[in-house]
Amino acid sequence: MEQLVDVIIVGGGPAGLNAALVLGRARKKVLVIDEELPRNRVTKESHGFLTRDGVTPATFRHIAREQISVYPSVQFVKDTVIRATGQDRDFEMTTIQGNTYRGKKILFATGMKDRPLAIAGLQEVYGKSAFVCPYCDGWELRDQPLALIVSGGMALHLAKTISGWTDQFTICTHGTEDWSEEEKEELEQRHISIVTSPIQQIQSDTGMVKQIVFEDGTSLSCTGIFFAPELEAGSEVPQMLGCELADTGMVIVDEFGKTNIAGVYSAGDSASRKYQVVAAASMGSMAAISINSELLEKAWKSKVML
Ligand SMILES: Cc1cc2nc3c(=O)[nH]c(=O)nc-3n(C[C@H](O)[C@H](O)[C@H](O)COP(=O)(O)OP(=O)(O)OC[C@H]3O[C@@H](n4cnc5c(N)ncnc54)[C@H](O)[C@@H]3O)c2cc1C
Incomplete structure (x- = not known):
């Protein structure tokens, strides 16, 4: 059985990566599980993100991972989460490769997927x-x-x-x-x-x-x-944990990315209809700060000497 990390981030796009950066800098033990199939992988250039206008989505991720690598408490695995169980402070994620990972908090940054395009060509x-x-x-x-x-x-x-x-x-x-x-x-x-x-x-x-x-x-x-593409949720796993979804397949969250399930967050395209890299990254950052606050609050309370 894997060691319990502070946060498992499912999805390593702009939302998951920005959350990993913030949590790594906050000295939290983080595991990013990413199957590496972002929706924008078909495009040559990504635009509208200051300092990164015109880079390929792959370059964007490469630079992000390089910058995150400075923070040793963040680890990455390439895998697909297919099942999730547990509750706040002890969730378990099972992957398609048969691995299990445990985390105190979960952030789903699983994006959206295009349904197959029905028009020839x-x-x-x-x-x-x-x-x-x-x-x-x-x-x-x-x-x-x-x-x-x-x-x-x-x-x-x-x-x-x-x-x-x-x-x-x-x-x-x-x-x-x-x-x-x-x-x-x-x-x-x-x-x-x-x-x-x-x-x-x-x-x-x-x-x-x-x-x-x-x-x-x-x-x-x-x-x-x-x-206008037809979209569906990037992953069905949030639903397995009981996360409430909108009709569009998006996970319903508050302004800090909290879902209706304690300890479970979602950010980026999986939790909004903004569909912009900068918006996804911003949501990832906000969710990370909120997750870190929850972890600190718990640790702070446990420090009281009786
Ligand atoms: C063709 C196209 C062009 C675009 N161009 C731009 C642009 O120029 N500028 C812009 O701002 N936005 C653009 N967008 C939108 C932008 O790509 C998204 O808003 C942004 O990527 C969302 O980031 P995200 O992290 O939420 O999701 P994503 O980038 O989609 O990342 C989600 C990640 O989660 C992984 N994942 C999903 N389920 C699982 C699972 N169960 N286990 C493990 N990993 C999982 C996926 O493989 C993926 O790597 C474009 C979108 C498309 C489709």
């Missing part, structure tokens, strides 16, 4: 010329002809947002027409092109989209795509 361009977030990748596609694969109220939202980067875009609903009359009118008033035919295929060359071919025989030339 989308996987080939995802992260190269098809993206999900204009704040992450809009600059690179500024003033270019784009397709927005989205429908309903989300289409209106994405159209409004993308209009800050380009005015050449077409909404492709992929056969779904689930917007209200008001939403449709708002788009029509701005002469925004809408293609409602289902997409037959996205044609591309080495990851760069060339055109979208529709089932009605028409096609649309464009150099980039934004689409």
Whole structure:
């Protein structure tokens, strides 16, 4: 049986890594268990994090781990947690490789996962010329002809947002027409092109989209795509411990990342819909401070001489 560490962090993305940094500096014994499959691994560059704008997600993690390595109480293992049991001050995590690890506190920083992409050709361009977030990748596609694969109220939202980067875009609903009359009118008033035919295929060359071919025989030339992905929780393990989830699969937490289960925290994409590296890192930091306070409080109380 493994030794009891102060904190097990499940997930080594920006949220888990920032938590590990803060807890390492607070001299806590930390184990980070990470299967190393972050959602943004498809993309070449990550943007919008001050001092790290444009680095690859792998470089971001590499620099983070290098900086954390200064703090000897933080250890990393590459593995997947598949089961969790226990309660505050003694949790047990079982991994796919058959190992068990014990921790006083748990931080789930397990992110979100994309559901399989149902449109032919989308996987080939995802992260190269098809993206999900204009704040992450809009600059690179500024003033270019784009397709927005989205429908309903989300289409209106994405159209409004993308209009800050380009005015050449077409909404492709992929056969779904689930917007209200008001939403449709708002788009029509701005002469925004809408293609409602289902997409037959996205044609591309080495990851760069060339055109979208529709089932009605028409096609649309464009150099980039934004689409609304379908997401699911990065891990089912928080639920095993009884963590309350929102309909989106996100773990419900307070402002410090505390779940409804004592001693269990969650941070980053697994516990918010902000979906930004800087936001995930910030949540990891806040959760780490709160976890450390709980550990200190307990230790402080136990120091009273009777
Ligand atoms: C294509 C794309 C491009 C993006 N570009 C940007 C950008 O430019 N700028 C930006 O700010 N944001 C960007 N994002 C969003 C950003 O990637 C996320 O907000 C951020 O990575 C969330 O960090 P996280 O630590 O919460 O989760 P993640 O980075 O997803 O890390 C979660 C980690 O937990 C691990 N894990 C999950 N379950 C288990 C388990 N059971 N056991 C062990 N390990 C587990 C995963 O393998 C993964 O390593 C992009 C997202 C996508 C999809």
